[in-house]
Amino acid sequence: MxxxxxxxxxxxxxxxxxxxxxxxxxxxxxxxxxxxxxxxxxxxxxxxxxxxxxxxxxxxxxxxxxxxxxxxxxxxxxxxxxxxxxxxxxxxxxxxxxxxxxxxxxxxxxxxxxxxxxxxxxxxxxxxxxxxxxxxxxxxxxxxxxxxxxxxxxxxxxxxxxxxxxxxxxxxxxxxxxxxxxxxxxxxxxxxxxxxxxxxxxxxxxxxxxxxxxxxxxGISRYAITVRGSAGHSGTTRMEGRRDALVTASDIIMTARDIARDIASQDNRHFVATIGRIEVYPNGAATVPGEVKMILDLRASNEHSRDIFMGRLHATSADIGQRESCDIEIERISAASxxxxxxxxxxxxxxxxxxxxxxxxxxxxxxxxxxxxxxxxxxxxxxxxxxxxxxxxxxxxxxxxxxxxxxxxxxxxxxxxxxx
Ligand SMILES: [Zn+2]
Incomplete structure (x- = not known):
């Protein structure tokens, strides 16, 4: 009863x-x-x-x-x-x-x-x-x-x-x-x-x-992602050969979203990835962005999924960096189990x-x-x-x-x- x-x-x-x-x-x-x-x-x-x-x-x-x-x-x-x-x-x-x-x-x-x-x-x-x-x-x-x-x-x-x-x-x-x-x-x-x-x-x-x-x-894990390109005059730097750190960063943001969606759809345990903080240097309207720093926030109920995500993000980011002629560094700031x-x-x-x-x-x-x-x-x-x-x-x-x-x-x- x-x-x-x-x-x-x-x-x-x-x-x-x-x-x-x-x-x-x-x-x-x-x-x-x-x-x-x-x-x-x-x-x-x-x-x-x-x-x-x-x-x-x-x-x-x-x-x-x-x-x-x-x-x-x-x-x-x-x-x-x-x-x-x-x-x-x-x-x-x-x-x-x-x-x-x-x-x-x-x-x-x-x-x-x-x-x-x-x-x-x-x-x-x-x-x-x-x-x-x-x-x-x-x-x-x-x-x-x-x-x-x-x-x-x-x-x-x-x-x-x-x-x-x-x-x-x-x-x-x-x-x-x-x-x-x-x-x-x-x-x-x-x-x-x-x-x-x-x-x-x-x-x-x-x-x-x-x-x-x-x-x-x-567990919440956070990573600092730094993208280094070359700053330049927005009017005189030709489109060909630019090393635009923000364009490269935006590609990484989309990639992170896509990989996270893929993992979340396969593993029914909680998995989310967010890039919610971004700083652009020098951040001028007439300047090609030379450097971007952003923070990736990962929350996973399954630590194996987190490792798979990071493995794929590293590999894809390396490809993106090569294509855009930018250096990409991914560094772990914190991790909780x-x-x-x-x-x-x-x-x-x-x-x-x-x-x-x-x-x-x-x-x-x-x-x-x-x-x-x-x-x-x-x-x-x-x-x-x-x-x-x-x-x-x-x-x-x-x-x-x-x-x-x-x-x-x-x-x-x-x-x-x-x-x-
Ligand atoms: Zn509360």
């Missing part, structure tokens, strides 16, 4: 939470709540009050994460911890649901347990992970990286255009501002990390499916969705999330809920309180299952 999701969570309370946080925005740029901003601090304050109302013990850890803990009864000491979390910071002119939905869903679990007076045999931590979105220091997932022991000194030392050092900002919100010497000391006792998030794509909405059970968070979600946890989430009579599919995440880092130190899993038109990181981002409540019910059922 299936149970209704409304048995577990309250869409009205979720709607109130979404509304309250939406109001804490830069007034003339909704919905903007950049990490460390006054709006962010106000939202943290608001959230801490909600945590405390629900009886959670609040603390800010070394990574600047806000953690609300519902303790296990003393009789079940050392029985471990379960984390449910997401983030309340936004990108500039972002949405009302990215991250927020996951934090409110965690809070719903606490309300459910309180109402039913259920004691879990483990500590439950509801976490607002600090600064998940990419910030002006060029870093993302600050809080989860620190928890996983992956936040390094060179990142913390970065200074923004206004002279603000990242480490100092983390200190101001209550964190340590020092590099992690390793994963959080009690990492061994974390039984599960769970996150609910809007899908940020349109698969669930299109197929009218309630819940996406995330299989993996693709695929973060696989925990199989037993995924099975529990699937069972929970079945129990609630909710439709579900497995899918890969296109975007990065805090669970990618948490999965390096503990079993981690994520569920996605549908969002309108797949739109995200924009004010039009939308999902319904019911959709969040359905996802929240899945998390709560999973908690109860883990307690058995």
């Amino acid at each position: 299936t149970e209704h999701f409304l048995t577990y969570s309250d869409p009205d309370r979720i709607a109130d939470g979404v509304k309250a946080l939406a109001e804490l925005t830069e007034p003339d740029r909704p919905f903007t709540r950049l990490v460390f901003s006054p709006e962010f601090q106000q939202a943290r304050q608001w959230l801490q009050e909600r945590f405390e109302e629900a009886g959670l013990e609040c603390q800010i850890d070394a990574g600047g994460n806000l953690i609300g803990t519902r303790k296990a009864p003393a009789t079940s000491a050392n029985a471990g911890k379960i984390i449910i979390g997401s983030h309340i910071d936004t990108v500039p002119a972002g949405g009302r649901f990215d991250g927020i939905a996951g934090v409110l869903a965690g809070l719903e679990a606490v309300h459910f347990l309180n109402q039913r007076q259920i004691d879990l045999p483990f500590d439950l931590e509801i976490v607002d992970f600090l600064g998940e979105e990419l910030n002006v220091w060029g870093a993302s997932c600050l809080g989860s990286r620190q928890m996983a022991g992956l936040l390094t000194e060179d990142v913390l030392d970065r200074v923004d255009q206004d002279g603000r050092r990242l480490a100092d900002e983390i200190e101001k919100v209550g964190g340590a501002g020092t590099p992690a010497s390793g994963p959080r000391p009690d990492a061994q006792s974390i039984l599960a990390c769970l996150e609910l998030h809007i899908e940020q794509s349109d698969r669930l909405e299109t197929d009218q499916i309630d819940i996406g059970i995330v299989t993996d968070i693709p 695929v973060a696989y979600m925990d199989d037993p946890l995924r099975e529990r989430l699937t069972r929970a969705a079945d129990h609630l009579g909710l439709g579900h599919i497995n899918l890969s995440s296109g975007a990065g999330h805090d669970m990618a880092h948490m999965s390096r130190i503990a079993p981690a899993a994520m569920i996605f809920i549908p969002c309108k038109g797949g739109l995200s990181h924009c004010p039009e981002e939308f999902t319904t309180p019911d959709a969040i409540a359905r996802g929240s019910a899945v998390l709560i059922r999973t908690l109860l299952d883990l307690a058995c």
Whole structure:
């Protein structure tokens, strides 16, 4: 027999939470709540009050994460911890649901347990992970990286255009501002990390499916591509024999797109390649471009596909370079391995969705999330809920309180299952 999701969570309370946080925005740029901003601090304050109302013990850890803990009864000491979390910071002119939905869903679990007076045999931590979105220091997932022991000194030392050092900002919100010497000391006792998030794509909405059970968070690799030709006067350099770096770069951009399409059509796991940043030198209207620098961003659920892609891109670029008489250099800047979600946890989430009579599919995440880092130190899993038109990181981002409540019910059922 299936149970209704409304048995577990309250869409009205979720709607109130979404509304309250939406109001804490830069007034003339909704919905903007950049990490460390006054709006962010106000939202943290608001959230801490909600945590405390629900009886959670609040603390800010070394990574600047806000953690609300519902303790296990003393009789079940050392029985471990379960984390449910997401983030309340936004990108500039972002949405009302990215991250927020996951934090409110965690809070719903606490309300459910309180109402039913259920004691879990483990500590439950509801976490607002600090600064998940990419910030002006060029870093993302600050809080989860620190928890996983992956936040390094060179990142913390970065200074923004206004002279603000990242480490100092983390200190101001209550964190340590020092590099992690390793994963959080009690990492061994974390039984599960769970996150609910809007899908940020349109698969669930299109197929009218309630819940996406995330299989993996693709590894992101970035490459710097430099094309060197010869700059020259646009009026006097004859077309024959030009070494136009931008024409050559445009050929590489098209090639990257074509190879990526080909690989994505053969491998049904997530694979996307984007060249979204380009600098042209000297960038004059009357000058043949002499040099181009661009960044290739690759996200693959399958590392073998990434290697095949790069192999083909190197070979084709060499041909293009020869034909256009330009030198092409491709250099890897960063690479992260695929973060696989925990199989037993995924099975529990699937069972929970079945129990609630909710439709579900497995899918890969296109975007990065805090669970990618948490999965390096503990079993981690994520569920996605549908969002309108797949739109995200924009004010039009939308999902319904019911959709969040359905996802929240899945998390709560999973908690109860883990307690058995
Ligand atoms: Zn997010």
